[in-house]
Amino acid sequence: xxxxxxxxxxxxxxxxxxxxxxxxxxxxxxxxxxxxxxxxxxxxxxxxxxxxxxxxxxxxxxxxxxxxxxxxxxxxxxxxxxxxxxxxxxxxxxxxxxxxxxxxxxxxxxxxxxxxxxxxxxxxxxxxxxxxxxxxxxxxxxxxxxxxxxxxxxxxxxxxxxxxxxxxxxxxxxxxxxxxxxxxxxxxxxxxxxxxxxxxxxxxxxxxxxxxxxxxxxxxxxxxxxxxxxxxxxxxxxxxxxxxxxxxxxxxxxxxxxxxxxxxxxxxxxxxxxxxxxxxxxxxxxxxxxxxxxxxxxxxxxxxxxxxxxxxxxxxxxxxxxxxxxxxxxxxxxxxxxxxxxxxxxxxxxxxxxxxxxxxxxxxxxxxxxxxxxxxxxxxxxxxxxxxxxxxxxxxxxxxxxxxxxxx
Amino acid sequence: xxxxxxxxxxxxxxxxxxxxxxxxxxxxxxxxxxxxxxxxxxxxxxxxxxxxxxxxxxxxxxxxxxxxxxxxxxxxxxxxxxxxxxxxxxxxxxxxxxxxxxxxxxxxxxxxxxxxxxxxxxxxxxxxxxxxxxxxxxxxxxxxxxxxxxxxxxxxxxxxxxxxxxxxxxxxxxxxxxxxxxxxxxxxxxxxxxxxxxxxxxxxxxxxxxxxxxxxxxxxxxxxxxxxxxxxxxxxxxxxxxxxxxxxxxxxxxx
Numbered sequence: 001x002x003x004x005x006x007x008x009x010x011x012x013x014x015x016x017x018x019x020x021x022x023x024x025x026x027x028x029x030x031x032x033x034x035x036x037x038x039x040x041x042x043x044x045x046x047x048x049x050x051x052x053x054x055x056x057x058x059x060x061x062x063x064x065x066x067x068x069x070x071x072x073x074x075x076x077x078x079x080x081x082x083x084x085x086x087x088x089x090x091x092x093x094x095x096x097x098x099x100x101x102x103x104x105x106x107x108x109x110x111x112x113x114x115x116x117x118x119x120x121x122x123x124x125x126x127x128x129x130x131x132x133x134x135x136x137x138x139x140x141x142x143x144x145x146x147x148x149x150x151x152x153x154x155x156x157x158x159x160x161x162x163x164x165x166x167x168x169x170x171x172x173x174x175x176x177x178x179x180x181x182x183x184x185x186x187x188x189x190x191x192x193x194x195x196x197x198x199x200x201x202x203x204x205x206x207x208x209x210x211x212x213x214x215x216x217x218x219x220x221x222x223x224x225x226x227x228x229x230x231x232x233x234x235x236x237x238x239x240x241x242x243x244x245x246x247x248x249x250x251x252x253x254x255x256x257x258x259x260x261x262x263x264x265x266x267x268x269x270x271x272x273x274x275x276x277x278x279x280x281x282x283x284x285x286x287x288x289x290x291x292x293x294x295x296x297x298x299x300x301x302x303x304x305x306x307x308x309x310x311x312x313x314x315x316x317x318x319x320x321x322x323x324x325x326x327x328x329x330x331x332x333x334x335x336x337x338x339x340x341x342x343x344x345x346x347x348x349x350x351x352x353x354x355x356x357x358x359x360x361x362x363x364x365x366x367x368x369x370x371x372x373x374x375x376x377x378x379x380x381x382x383x384x385x386x387x388x389x390x391x392x393x394x395x396x397x398x399x400x401x402x403x404x405x406x407x408x
Numbered sequence: 409x410x411x412x413x414x415x416x417x418x419x420x421x422x423x424x425x426x427x428x429x430x431x432x433x434x435x436x437x438x439x440x441x442x443x444x445x446x447x448x449x450x451x452x453x454x455x456x457x458x459x460x461x462x463x464x465x466x467x468x469x470x471x472x473x474x475x476x477x478x479x480x481x482x483x484x485x486x487x488x489x490x491x492x493x494x495x496x497x498x499x500x501x502x503x504x505x506x507x508x509x510x511x512x513x514x515x516x517x518x519x520x521x522x523x524x525x526x527x528x529x530x531x532x533x534x535x536x537x538x539x540x541x542x543x544x545x546x547x548x549x550x551x552x553x554x555x556x557x558x559x560x561x562x563x564x565x566x567x568x569x570x571x572x573x574x575x576x577x578x579x580x581x582x583x584x585x586x587x588x589x590x591x592x593x594x595x596x597x598x599x600x601x602x603x604x605x606x607x608x609x610x611x612x613x614x615x616x617x618x619x620x621x622x623x624x625x626x627x628x629x630x631x632x633x634x635x636x637x638x639x640x641x642x643x644x645x646x647x648x649x650x651x652x653x654x655x656x657x658x659x660x661x662x663x
Contacts, residue, residue, distance in 0.1 A: 296661040296662055297661055299661070299662070300658065300659055300660060300661040300662070303656070303658040303659055304655070304659050307631075307632065307651045307655070307656070307659075310634065311632070311633030311634035312633075312634070315637060346457070347456035347457045348454075348456060348457070348458070349456075350454040362454055364459070365456065365457045365458060365459050367457050367459075368457075368459045368461040369459075369461065369653070369654075369655075373660075373661065374655070374659060377659075377661055405456065405457060406457075408456070
């Protein structure tokens with residue numbers, strides 16, 4: 001796509017190009033769609049972009065992302081700009097029905113008018129695909145869209161983005177990207193019982209059997225240890241020395257952030273690492289003390305680590321840059337939620353492959369080789385070694401994840 | 409082979425045999441379901457939980473191939489091929505018979521993965537084993553013939569003989585001094601000796617090498633992956649406890 005557009009640009013005579021604001025708007029809209037990661041939910045088949053059909057598992061039931069190509073019968077062909085704007089900013093579809101917030105309109109509502117307009121211009125240029133999607137698969141009473149009226153009252157404020165005059169343009173650009181188009185909080189902020197963003201902002205949350213980690217500047221459980229360069233490297237290439245994007249984040253990097261401009265990625269990194277968007281009282285906490293070396297789980301885990309993990313992650317947890325993440329002083333290991341850690345040890349993982357790093361490294365599965373106790377002990381060891389400190393992992397947590405994985 | 413014109417120089421194939429087997433190959437190649445090469449495109453597929461693990465042998469599951477009598481004879485053999493001494497327990501205690509039994513019950517036992525059709529020729533030593541007998545057949549025939557021999561010559565089954573007598577019989581087998589009827593005694597001895605060593609030194613996961621006894625004896629560190637931190641260290645005890653595919657005792661949380 002990228003190359004094609006560049007090629008098309010090169011073909012246009014300079015005068016025509018300068019005059020063609022329409023083309024620029026559409027191209028800008030295409031980039032907005034990348035920033036917003038529309039494809040994550042609306043594209044199943046790369047040959048039929050935005051034709052819908054990705055099932056979204058929510059705690060309330062399954063929703064299927066609709067067809068947003070300009071097809072008249074099954075897409076947005078009969079919508080006008082005002083309809084589209086209402087969907088993006090108010091969560092209301094053409095004819096007045098309520099959208100479910102799996103569509104992140106609580107984030108998109110912050111979008112600037114021009115961005116919505118350009119995005120709409122771009123969507124008009126997508127090839128129409130006839131694909132009738134029955135979006136609402138929720139069970140009663142959630143299937144009644146009117147319930148969203150009450151939900152919106154409690155969870156949705158419909159405000160627009162306001163730049164902070166105290167902050168630099170770059171930080172404000174980062175804030176806009178993170179809070180609005182990037183809708184990072186959709187996964188990284190805990191949700192209340194209604195599925196609205198509820199707990200401490202960006203403090204991490206469960207999503208599709210993975211843990212979307214804490215992205216506050218906390219050094220122990222957040223990304224405060226990461227440099228701006230490391231955060232940009234992660235979003236652009238799929239990994240850095242601490243982590244490789246896996247699970248739902250792999251999709252995000254694949255469809256979206258690897259294609260962001262470097263300026264935008266640095267703006268995001270500065271905003272997130274500055275802590276400008278979060279209340280320090282919510283994240284600035286003292287780390288706990290690690291468990292003692294003679295703790296029975298830690299000791300057993302140290303032997304398992306040496307025999308099974310140290311070959312790649314190295315005996316002192318240092319890892320190998322570019323291929324084996326370092327485990328030492330790695331905040332991802334310290335989170336209270338252990339879903340991703342247990343999942344990756346049991347099932348292995350193939351993180352995202354990007355244009356920058358086309359060969360995705362992989363972690364092998366250990367479910368066949370390590371018992372529930374073994375996994376609990378080795379994770380307890382790495383969570384309490386080399387600068388890490390976190391509560392012990394129990395065998396029953398591992399057993400639960402094993403059951404989840406086997407049923408997937 | 410009665411037709412004189414077809415007689416080939418000793419040891420070679422007749423022209424008719426050669427043509428016949430080539431035709432069979434051609435038919436085999438074009439038949440549906442013939443083996444096909446795997447083709448990979450892009451990156452190889454990756455699936456969560458995927459592995460190529462073998463199920464650990466359950467040593468309490470009873471004999472899978474041997475009869476009780478055969479098992480007793482094999483126990484009596486492996487106990488003498490690897491006797492208990494100052495260095496280690498015996499091959500019997502280490503589980504060599506369990507290892508051999510499970511191997512014979514699996515793909516190895518019926519030569520599932522070998523070409524086992526004629527013509528069977530004696531072959532040169534360089535050509536290796538040319539016997540038409542599968543390992544299962546070698547044990548079944550050989551063990552029965554061995555007991556027959558012992559009853560005739562020594563008045564008791566092999567397992568009931570004294571240690572010295574068993575050593576003597578095994579030496580005679582090795583030297584081809586005993587005729588076992590339907591199987592060459594040296595061929596029989598060699599397969600038992602080889603499988604016993606395999607059972608003693610293979611990963612305990614496969615039923616032998618109990619508690620990694622042979623690895624401890626040798627100082628072999630087991631199923632490990634990376635030695636970069638040790639490769640420069642010479643002539644010292646590295647203190648590496650052997651580890652099996654299934655782990656080692658230190659993996660259990662103590663206290």
